[in-house]
Amino acid sequence: MKYDMILCGVGGQGVLSIAAVIGVAAVDNGLHLKQAEVHGLSQRGGAVESHLRLSDQPIYSDLIPAGSADMLLSMEPMETLRYVPFLSGEGTIVADNNPFVNIPNYPDLGTIITTLERYPRVVLVDAEGIATEMRAKRSSNMVLLGAASVFMPLSPESLEAAIGTIFGRKGEAVIEQNVAALRQGRAVAQAQTG
Amino acid sequence: MPKFVPLGNEALAQGALDAGLSGMYSYPGTPSTEIMEYIRLAPDAAERRVHREWSANEKTALEAALGMSYAGKRAMVAMKHVGLNVAADPFINAAFTGANGGLLVVVADDPSMHSSQNEQDSRTYGRFAFIPVVEPSNQQEAYNLPFYAFELSEKYSVPVMVRLTTRLSHSRADIERGDAIPENALKLPADLTRFVLMPAVSRQRYTRLLGLQSDFEAEAERSFLTRYEDGDNNSLGIIACGIAYNYLRENYPAGCPYPVLKIGQYPLPKRLVERLVEENEAILVLEEGAPLVEDMLRGYPFDAGSIHGRLDGTLPRTGELNPTLVARALGLEAGSRTFDVPEDVIAARPPKLCDGCPHGDTFLALNEALEPYSKGRVFSDIGCYTLGVLPPYNAVNSCVDMGASITMAKGAADAGLTPTVAVIGDSTFTHSGITGLLDAVNANSPLTVIIMDNLATAMTGGQPAPGGGHLEGIVQGVGVPAEHIRLITPLPRQHDTNVAVMREELAHEGVSVIIARRECIETAKRRRRSAS
Ligand SMILES: Cc1ncc(C[n+]2csc(CCOP(=O)(O)OP(=O)(O)O)c2C)c(N)n1
């Protein structure tokens, strides 16, 4: 088993928290893990990406080769397009469809969405809307992870347990909120993909 | 033992703690910062009272580490690549004095310049100093490395450089920990004159250092970081240094058909390199950073065209390697990519100042105060405030190396450009701005220095600022007259006051210092969160 994911978004959106939850779940399942993160300058509101690789065999490269990612998990529609060259022909895109506009030349959102919808396996989720509705605005990253979990080789239970580990210090309420967001995201993606 | 999934930086840090580290010294800098951050928070470091305070700059950090080594204890100092430029003097001289307790100089390079003002390969410095350089290829090696490298350092009484690159520093993997060993006892060098680098001593030390080179080569051959892997196809032999080995193996999951020399220690394991060159028709060199090994193999001017790498275009001349570039160099097709991406629907998203950042308010005031003058007179420095170069501020005209704002502004003022302005962060000021200010005071240069005091070293993640809260005293001590030391609060409602203060000081024909003090939004948030 080998599963390669690109996680992306804008600095401050919680991309690294998604990576941390998957990482804990993977290691709890006895899998090997490599996860390249972005620290430093681009965290200041710039584009951020993380390469996350899971395998039952030792993993060599910290970076995923072009054209071979199984999943592109994105917190932001335009950022999704930036990393499509990493996706394999059989790969799946799961992306939030809410733009994060912090640049004056943000391209036309309609064009971005139609471009995304042309790819064969794409699930666009209103993660921000769902999280807001659940009064858990900060958990939209977990909604998205829930949606992606439909395709991932990790059980929902192990992801939920990992949320407990990662958010443990922040107390029960935060854990519950994030678990609920994960479940809701999963349900929405299941409904969309039938 | 609980599962351990550290960043490369954290693996090295824990390895050093487990290998008996007594003192850790550092000035922050991406991608090296997490080494010290990990050790600062590590429970075992707290329990053992490992020294682990941030230093004012890389030079003071390295010198303190050398002092701890003098006293017989194991010490480590960490910095980013350009930090070694600042610490180059003690670095080179420490190779002459030698170490007593194990001394590791960790330098993290940033190929592709993700968060840096230049790209430089620290292995060159290791060679320049004639000391061993070790380079882990993965997180497990990074963890195991300090046990080995401290011993190597003590065996030859020589500092050892540990070279990292961004990708390993900032990537996590699951690894195994070993058993911790105790710290060294206090024990001064047997020869109490060898740290006195007077010519008579230095000449002896230099001869000794040069005499050790063949031992260092032999150590590199035996090192756990070096491996010769046989292959059936001798049309090509591959040298893979550090993390480049991973990209090679990624492309040959079942094993590489060509002989491979994995290199993780320098000076080069000479006999193994010679064997690879003799047994194979051509050589491909894969190395992260500069084509250092490749250049050495080429033996100008007799290169017969059989060495391939960054210098002949097989790989890009600059920037970070990745598995895709290595696949191309080997004539392989990586992945199964089939999707096109229309370029015009993707815009660049550069970093920017946070909303409400104090630096933004300072720049708006400065721009207005400078309106009567022609453009191009603001010398800046390195930190979040460098982002003031971008719209909407377009406020600064230089960013070269830490501290260069004040000294460049002084030079330009000496040349007749008045008024000139230097814009420098509080951490950068204490790192290497104070001496430049002293020069300006002594020359009475017409210069306005704005210290952007956000009470933090923000760019690298909000470490404490070494001059925190007492910059006025430092500035006055350097000799700036009290009436030209002005304190302002960069807030929108203070805008007019701040513009007025700046105008007054721009008109002053001598050195003035304006301290713009308001805490970084991010560190303030974090402080509130941890208080609640
Ligand atoms: C010699 C050297 N060491 C370290 C760095 C990394 N570095 C870049 S900016 C910065 C922090 C600057 O802090 P400060 O001047 O207070 O500005 P702030 O980011 O807080 O605005 C550091 C440590 C560097 N570029 N060069």
Ligand code: SF4
């Ligand atoms: S981190 Fe702090 S200093 Fe840096 S841009 Fe944000 S608010 Fe400003």
